[in-house]
Amino acid sequence: MNKPILTIVVPCYNEEAVLTETVSRLRDTLERACRDQLISPQSTLLFVDDGSRDRTWTVIKHSIEDYKEVTGLKLSRNFGHQNALIAGMETANPYSDCVITIDADLQDDVNAINNFLIKYHEGFDVVYGVRNKRETDTFFKRNTALLFYKVMERLGVKMIPNHADFRLLSRRVLDEFVNYHEENVFLRGMIPLLGFKSTEVYYNRAERFAGKTKYPLKKMINFAIDGITSFSIVPIRMVTVLGGTVVGVGFLIGLYALIQHVLGHAVSGWTSMILSIWLIGGMQLTAIGVIGEYIGKIFKETKHRPRYTIEKQLVSATTKDRFKTTAL
Template identity: 65%
Template sequence: MNEETLLSIVVPCYNEEAVLPETIKVLTKILESLVNEEIISSQSFILFVDDGSADKTWQLIRTQSEADSAIHGLKLSRNFGHQNALIAGIETVSDHADCVITIDADLQDDVRAIRTFVNKFYEGYDVVYGVRKGRDQDTFFKKYTALAFYKLIAKMGVNLVQNHADFRLLSRRAVREFMRYQEENLFIRGIIPLLGFRSAKVYYDRQKRYAGESKYPLKKMIQFAVDGITSFSIAPIKLVMSIGFLLVLVGGGIAVYAFLNWLMDHTISGWTSLILSIWIIGGMQLIAIGVIGEYIGKIFTETKKRPRYTIEINTMYDENNDKEPLSHERPYPENIR
């Protein structure tokens, strides 16, 4: 253990006013406990990232930030999405923290696992994954679609930690290596295993949302899955090409069958087979164009090199905030690395 180790907890928030007071209370209690036991530095802090919330999320963060030196806030200028909010928080604390823990604000992840995360960090692990033990809290549809997604993406060669979301610990060097990945469509759950550092898993029971509504409806979950697949694999394009070849073979077989019927004078005039062929092939063409368009769209986005997020307010460096800003750089504890 090293009481000089500075821990930062990054919490992305989007319209979380219903749950945020309890989240702040619970996380502050955990942080204070670790500090009092001299497990982490007294300068350790929590950074709440407001991802363009339309409710009172930022007011709550700002008020708590002014009242407690262990709480900071980062306000993005608009909603950039959960993954970009995570990146914004991680990059903001990267020069201050010896290790960073990311956790959602809904209190579904077991905050008691944070202590185990830190212990694993002291054992020499640069990445610690929070992995849920099961999906008993999920609906039937969400449970089996999630499992299907993990199986599908694994077959495509993407190395994901099953049943792991964004509850994890990263050491400083893991954070710095992660920050070298500059693509616009950054699928964090797929990138972290690519870092290659020593990792561990901590299993926990996922709870029901404390309050508020889920920020991942079906539409967002589908888009998230599509982004994950297309960010790491060209398998969908290969699949479409394979189906195209198969349709050509089927078309050739139908042509031979029609020719034989013509030789035997068994031709029957009609439009059913023609219409079916038009709809099937036309549908496949549209699917193929859509899949290719998804990749071209990603290329278009990447070439523009636009920033992933824009920070409107950062209480760590806000001149109107009475708190002293954290030091820009701290030496890494020698007995840890």
């Protein structure tokens, strides 16, 4: 069996509380996969510090000193979870046959990684980690997530329900992915667009091992808006349809008012006038907001700014010859 070089990419943002345990579990996972002849002994862990304000980078540096398979990437500031993933994927691509991305909070089951690799050896280029159930989520988060997937499906966006960013990608998927240069990144929608042979591995999602979630309600809302507006123009079309509907209703109301005037039954109505003003005004503001969201994204895309900036890249002394070390 051919033994591929695997890199496990782990984005980190203020993960000091959990990172030591994460390093330990992922090292055990690499060792087990090596024993099972699934990966090469040259396989590594790549931790990407996304501008953390705690001791995350210090923990990463100590791990690099202690373990030859641990490498680290420090971004110059917080670029966001999706960009941190891309930084790790693009850095790992030149020396890896496949990459697995996983969050640092240990909610995704590291034991499923062996199953990912088995599917890779069966010829799959993309392996999605999919939750069996969402019992660890709150009632609100569970139901809003299901609503989000349904909305995205109705908008024509291909996504894998109950899949986050726990996945395996082969090198040829990564080679193709680098051709996607958009500023507004939504990996859960972008990866299925590539169209390579894919499959799913189901696992039970655990509670966060330590620390606090990095996706509060505000970030979840922004994430959902980015996902919708990055892959579909249906919201703008809906605004157009809504505008046409309002014009049609307005025409009928005007016709009714004209008939009442001719019949001599016209009565000035303050309430109906105020309600009409508020209704139409609210619709106009909503329409402007939706259109503005798309214009804002166009504005960002035209700048062509880099999605991330690497400040430091560190590897252990025993594996330095396999990496290009930078210190910007």
